[in-house]
Amino acid sequence: MLAQVETFKAITAARVRKVYETPSGPVEAVAEAGFEIARGDFVSILGPSGCGKSTLMLMIAGLESTTSGTITLDGLQVSGPQTDAGMMFQDPTLLPWRSVLDNVLFPIDMRGAVSSESRTRAESLLRMVDLWSFRDKRPRELSGGMRQRVALARALVNDPRILLMDEPFSALDAITRDEMGYALARIWDTTRKTAIFITHSIREAIFLSDRVLVMGRRPSTIIEDVRIPFERPRDPSIEADPRFNELYLHLKASIHRTTGAQ
DSSP, X not given: OHHHHHTOEEEEEXXXXXXXXXXXXXXXXXXXXXXXXXXXXXXXXEOOTTSSHHHHHHHHHTSSOOSEEEEEETXXXXXXXXXXXXXXXXXXXXXXXXXHXXXXXXXXXXXXXXXXXXXXXXXXXXXXXXXXXXXXXXXXGSOHHHHHHHHHHHHHTTOOSEEEEESTTTTSOHHHHHHHHHHHHHHHHHHOOEEEEEOSOXXXXXXXOSEEEEEOSSSBOEEEEEEOOOOSSOOGGGGGSXXXXXXXXXXXXHHHHHHXXX
């Protein structure tokens, strides 16, 4: 029974295709993408801009329908919005009139379900992201990195089965982005949520992930699935490991091949 739990597929995509109808004709954004993600894995998706990474994530979340193919979460086919998925985007979209704590609680408050238990969980998450002392502040009083940490706590407050992140750190400066990556790795080690992380940063993908999926240019599919060999918990020093640079060069070459770069 233990072996079955360890290999249970939390997310599967089978020949998933997405076609948008436009005034100038159909546009195929994703072409028969397929992959499996085990429960508790952290998987990053790399690929050129406009290749359909975000579209694929929205289909996993049930916020976009598939044209064909199937996506399942914990064995159940996705047929609509998934309330048990936490999401993060490039823009943290915090409500400016609410405190940090109330922003974290917002998804629960929307359902009218705030309880002492959910408040305790929100407070615990703010401690986890090192923002407990800022719990009564408003978003305008926070830095960009701090606002994204609030967004991360909000994404986790419902204790979701999966965590979906679409370039959440891309608008941050390089130093803050690195700090957020280290913080996310530390928090993920604690929660062990099944996670999909979209990024354009190869180094970020290697540092954070158990596997990296590479998508080709549109109409795209999964062209490579690379397992990351480093043990957890991870330390920034792994970037000095020769294997890290080998993986970086390999993934960079793979992405360049999809764009026709020399």
